[in-house]
Amino acid sequence: MTSSITALLPNLNTSHIRHKDIQALFEGLSQSTGVEVIHEGNSFEGRSIKRITYGFGPIKILAWTQMHGDEATATAAVFDLLDALLSNRDSRLSDAQSLFTLNIVPMLNPDGAEYCTRHNAQGIDMNRDAMAKQTPEGNILMRLVDELKPHVAFNLHDQSSYYQCGTNGTPSTIAFLAPAFDVEKSVNESRHLAMALIGAMQKAVNKHIPDCIARYDDTFSPRSFGDRISEKGAATILIESGAARNDPNRQIARKMNVVAMLEAMFILKEQHKHQLDISTLNSLTQSYWDIPQNCSETLSSLVVRNLTFAGEHSYQASISIKQTARYSNAFFIDAVGDLGVQAGLCEFDASKLQYDCGAVCAINAPTVITNESYFHYLKQGVIAFEGELENLDNQSDYPVLVNQPLPTNPHALTLQQAAYFLMRKGNKVVAAVLNGLLIEFNE
Ligand SMILES: [Zn+2]
CATH class of the missing domain: 3.40.630.10 (Zn peptidases)
Structure with missing residues (x-):
């Protein structure tokens, strides 16, 4: 009825x-x-x-x-x-x-x-x-x-x-x-x-x-x-x-x-x-x-577990990523380290992976970003773009970081920064976090 x-x-x-x-x-x-x-x-x-x-x-x-x-x-x-x-x-x-x-x-x-x-x-x-x-x-x-x-x-x-x-x-x-x-x-x-x-x-x-x-x-x-x-x-x-x-x-x-x-x-x-x-x-x-x-606050949008950070002081840390507010589209790095009881609405085991802060790609001519081309950039180690905004046409299904600073130290994340980074297995980029969204690439 x-x-x-x-x-x-x-x-x-x-x-x-x-x-x-x-x-x-x-x-x-x-x-x-x-x-x-x-x-x-x-x-x-x-x-x-x-x-x-x-x-x-x-x-x-x-x-x-x-x-x-x-x-x-x-x-x-x-x-x-x-x-x-x-x-x-x-x-x-x-x-x-x-x-x-x-x-x-x-x-x-x-x-x-x-x-x-x-x-x-x-x-x-x-x-x-x-x-x-x-x-x-x-x-x-x-x-x-x-x-x-x-x-x-x-x-x-x-x-x-x-x-x-x-x-x-x-x-x-x-x-x-x-x-x-x-x-x-x-x-x-x-x-x-x-x-x-x-x-x-x-x-x-x-x-x-x-x-x-x-x-x-x-x-x-x-x-x-x-x-x-x-x-x-x-x-x-x-x-x-x-x-x-x-x-x-x-x-x-x-x-x-x-x-x-x-x-x-x-x-x-x-x-x-x-x-x-x-x-x-x-x-x-x-x-x-x-x-x-x-x-309160013991849950995150995404928790990446036990990612390895290379460099002089090599270390392993988990990463908590949250949304700035419920109706905002921005996700940020909320906490890094031993996250204790912190759980994620999405959880990712990165214990075999290494952090890569990614590189910036300069855009000097009109460029269309599709899912395919974006994945290609990411796999090449590019996490962000810089240049005239009108040159960049994002037609992919994913958020793109444009004209934003990357972490100052390539072996550390910066708290409160936009949640974009890459993860490598050996030399290969196997996953990315794009504004808090986890993407895994098929091997
Ligand atoms: Zn209420």
């Missing part, structure tokens, strides 16, 4: 989602039975912020997404969730409309979404403004919390690609948190429920992406909405969507948000029908604490 929005959902498989991208979905949903789309107010720049309600049951849920404008994964996920419920894809929840009132505010920060920024158009990070309450968007959320009095709140964000699950060597594709509501990190009934729901969600998601789920730091943050809403008595659950290997648009995290929220709804249904005993609830809460911690 399909819903009024099923056909539109593949459009959300993009790196970013803006206000205009979701208007047709609101339109589609407003034609579904049991669904209402309500205009709740405008953003600072006047973009409409809408709430979707699904169902008319006693269990009240409020979910919001993209409070940070550049964190769009869950915006796609909440439409997927509504689609799954409307098309009855989870047989455990066929009675969801009579059990739940689900309120969803997709894209709470449409101005930030427009400019792909974390903050809103006032330059305010809404999630550090829950006490001062100076943003129209944040005030809409707080009003909804006070009016709707949700039992459960889903605070849906994206996190850096460089979070690792504990020291598993795996990316933290989904991170959960039951936020604290005081500095002592007390656990009251609603926080206990949030933890139990997360315990259940973790088990469900782990079936799909084993060992890629982490637990977010629970230091009390009074300026954050999650913590404030938790204080108001809602079982508040933060879900952070993160990276997975070979998944640039975070579609895996998108799917896992849906798996997680459907599981939470199922547990809430069981609880509502008194089919969940206290020992099950306690053991789910215990599972929350068993989730490995979210370890």
Whole structure:
């Protein structure tokens, strides 16, 4: 079975989602039975912020997404969730409309979404403004919390690609948190429920992406909405969507948000029908604490392991390469040496290879670079080009370094520099790193 929005959902498989991208979905949903789309107010720049309600049951849920404008994964996920419920894809929840009132505010920060920024158009990070309450968007959320009095709140964000699950060597594709509501990190009934729901969600998601789920730091943050809403008595659950290997648009995290929220709804249904005993609830809460911690910055885009650097002080070192920011196209040398627990979304064993900083090729006449000619240059030891930009026409599928300094010492990398270098086996160039992208040449 399909819903009024099923056909539109593949459009959300993009790196970013803006206000205009979701208007047709609101339109589609407003034609579904049991669904209402309500205009709740405008953003600072006047973009409409809408709430979707699904169902008319006693269990009240409020979910919001993209409070940070550049964190769009869950915006796609909440439409997927509504689609799954409307098309009855989870047989455990066929009675969801009579059990739940689900309120969803997709894209709470449409101005930030427009400019792909974390903050809103006032330059305010809404999630550090829950006490001062100076943003129209944040005030809409707080009003909804006070009016709707949700039992459960889903605070849906994206996190850096460089979070690792504990020291598993795996990316933290989904991170959960039951936020604290005081500095002592007390656990009251609603926080206990949030933890139990997360315990259940973790088990469900782990079936799909084993060992890629982490637990977010629970230091009390009074300026954050999650913590404030938790204080108001809602079982508040933060879900952070993160990276997975070979998944640039975070579609895996998108799917896992849906798996997680459907599981939470199922547990809430069981609880509502008194089919969940206290020992099950306690053991789910215990599972929350068993989730490995979210370890910040211990993951990289690429880790090249044990590359040999020749010269007077010959040495072996591993190299970590990162993107300057999630939506930038620039990759840089982040760290060199014994990288300990640092893991890579892409890993390359270079223990039999030698570093080559590469040479610069002067371009004096109009030159077209194709995949074939670029590979030829690289195999000849050329890593960069210099000359008039208009002379160089890059038609290859790969980034090209033009008019940029190479490392000053040919036997060392320079930290923070653009991530371009060659790797040799004997005299032969067998691999290259081009702006963080690893290329291996067939022998
Ligand atoms: Zn965020």
